[in-house]
Amino acid sequence: MDTVHDIGGRQGFGPVRWQNDHDEETFHEEWQARAWAMCMCMFAAWRGNPEVWTLDWFRHVRERIDPIDYLTRNYYDQWVQSLAATLIDNGTIRLEELLPGSATCETPAMADVSTQKSGRTAEKSLTDRNDEPAFSVGQKVRNKMSIAAFHTRLPAYVRGRVGVIEDHHGSQPLADASARGVIKPEPLYTVAFEAADLWPEAQASQDRVFVDAWESYLEPA
Numbered sequence: 070m071d072t073v074h075d076i077g078g079r080q081g082f083g084p085v086r087w088q089n090d091h092d093e094e095t096f097h098e099e100w101q102a103r104a105w106a107m108c109m110c111m112f113a114a115w116r117g118n119p120e121v122w123t124l125d126w127f128r129h130v131r132e133r134i135d136p137i138d139y140l141t142r143n144y145y146d147q148w149v150q151s152l153a154a155t156l157i158d159n160g161t162i163r164l165e166e167l168l169p170g171s172a173t174c175e176t177p178a179m180a181d182v183s184t185q186k187s188g189r190t191a192e193k194s195l196t197d198r199n200d201e202p203a204f205s206v207g208q209k210v211r212n213k214m215s216i217a218a219f220h221t222r223l224p225a226y227v228r229g230r231v232g233v234i235e236d237h238h239g240s241q242p243l244a245d246a247s248a249r250g251v252i253k254p255e256p257l258y259t260v261a262f263e264a265a266d267l268w269p270e271a272q273a274s275q276d277r278v279f280v281d282a283w284e285s286y287l288e289p290a
């Protein structure tokens with residue numbers, strides 16, 4: 070899905086504002102540490118149960134945050150928002166329980182959480198794997214223009230562009246399928262692109278851009 074999170078290579082957002090954290094503190098406010106801890110506890114409880122949670126499902130939830138919120142809210146604030154949406158989606162809590170003064174102790178135990186997700190499937194697919202890579206190192210490939218998945222790791226700025234296979238990493242779970250709760254190993258490659266082939270203003274550049282891409286993202290050039 071093409072959403073506000075995929076803004077790599079796009080213009081019009083102004084300069085990137087950053088600062089050195091000279092204090093080397095991981096968290097700068099107490100609530101940020103608490104937010105991180107809550108997410109880690111939930112992830113640990115759900116790990117290994119793709120019908121309930123995968124990292125790619127959590128990423129997809131974050132991608133669905135309202136664009137204004139995504140671009141303006143604190144990073145850990147986005148985590149809390151995504152965790153709340155995940156808990157509502159899997160039936161652990163109800164939206165009404167998040168309203169001020171409405172917390173209860175009647176939520177279901179983690180073991181009883183429903184496995185039926187919006188837009189997801191309660192399926193584990195390990196049978197249609199293909200360990201033989203279709204492409205070899207040094208081969209030219211083109212990234213597909215159209216990606217139908219509601220979550221994908223293929224950035225928009227390389228779609229339709231030609232690159233060269235730099236490396237092959239064996240079969241890895243396809244992120245697009247993992248976001249639906251389906252574990253589907255597929256050959257994963259590192260593809261190298263000339264910066265000049267990606268952006269017109271980089272015509273004089275000698276830089277290369279490396280993108281990890283699953284086989285279903287690619288076609289022969």
